Amino acid sequence: MSADSVAAVKREILVRHLETWAPQALHRGRRAAYVHGYADDVPDLAEAALRVFTEQSDLVRGRELTMLAIGSEVGDVAARLGKLPPAPGLTVLTIGGGTQERIGVALKAAGALRVPMLGFLDASSASGPPSPATLAALATGKPAEILVVLPSGSSVPDFREALNTAGFPLVAAVELAVSDDPAEIVVYATTLGKSLESFKDVLWAVDEFAGVRYRDPGDPERHLIDISLEPHPGPLRRELLAHLGQAGSATVAELRTFALTETVYRASDATRVVHALLDAGSVTRRPEQGRLGGDVVISL
Known part of the structure; x- marks a missing residue:
């Protein structure tokens, strides 16, 4: 049950943030890009992301929004995404061969450089955090945002430094805890202060799922915090x-x-x-x- 609850919290954070990000990104320019890495690890998340865009088809009409779903073996992901109704102005591309190996080439091929960009990388099952080259590729967005899920026990300070070096000056992190043990960590990074404020609002507005609480990676006492619009201070x-x-x-x-x-x-x-x-x-x-x-x- 705890694993299902953590998955539900990750899904809601992603969906709520996409619902906020898409209107802002398409308001800034006629083109925007959403990059969904490790898509084959959790196909449900890629499908949930695309549903946000197809359900906001009026938002995309007259604009160009590209969704790149990248993974190792994306046949199943492509089949699932292909069942969703098309939307005017929305292009969905699935790219196999590995997220870290293909992301730079995929962005160039899709013409997704120097446009408003959001990347989502659920690396909780990966062998390590996203590489500096992967982070740098996503930092080419103007502006750029990234959501990364790290496996339990990951070093937030080290990853924060890697994000800063890649070109993301603003970083925040939260641990999705179900016990006192280390848990998966959601890291958000951006080039815009207003986007960070928007993400924090999303973070505390998600529905509370059984057994899941937040933990601040910077809190030495590792206090568990109930998900609430007015969190325990x-x-x-x-x-x-x-x-x-x-x-x-x-x-x-x-x-x-x-x-x-x-x-x-x-x-x-x-x-x-x-x-x-x-x-x-x-x-x-x-x-x-x-x-x-x-x-x-x-x-x-």
């Missing part, structure tokens, strides 16, 4: 206090950015926690009075 409180302990002080804007990019939480959650810390006397502010604006300095 405990881990964020600890991480903000630890950050202030290292930095000495930070503006509210800097703390909001820290929460957005370095934790599983949203910027708005940081504002809520800072208010609580001030009320408890755990931190001080400068100036002492007035609205808690972004330029207010917070200190231990």
Whole structure:
């Protein structure tokens, strides 16, 4: 049951994010590309992604949206995707031969470079994380976004560094936990701050599935967090206090950015926690009075 629940959470995160991403991408330009790697490992996810686009056919009409489904053996994936109704402006291509081996060539062949691009790579069953070349290929999107599922026990700091090097400056990660044991990790990276905020909203809006909770990879106490529109602030409180302990002080804007990019939480959650810390006397502010604006300095 736990494995099914984790799969359901991954599916909903992907579907909800695609429902947000597609209108934004096609609003930015007449062309956009969605790249679904390791498509043959979990064909249900590739089918769910295509359903988002076919059910929004009015959105695609007058635009060009290309979906690339890449994997090792994609015969079954191609058959399943071929059963879905076509949509004007939507092109679906299935490419075999391996995700990491074929992704760069596939993007060039499809003319999908330098257009709004979202890549989804469920590498939870792969032998390792996506290669630097794979990440760099997906970073050619203008703008570029990527969703990656890493196997349990993966090093988030190492993968964050690889994403930064590839051209993704903004990264967030969340562990899909069913127990105290290490679990699969969903990593999102983008070149746009607004896209990261949008993803965080999606993350906390998914339906709660039995036994699945979030864990912040940066929380040393590995606290489990129920999926909720108003998540428990405990881990964020600890991480903000630890950050202030290292930095000495930070503006509210800097703390909001820290929460957005370095934790599983949203910027708005940081504002809520800072208010609580001030009320408890755990931190001080400068100036002492007035609205808690972004330029207010917070200190231990």
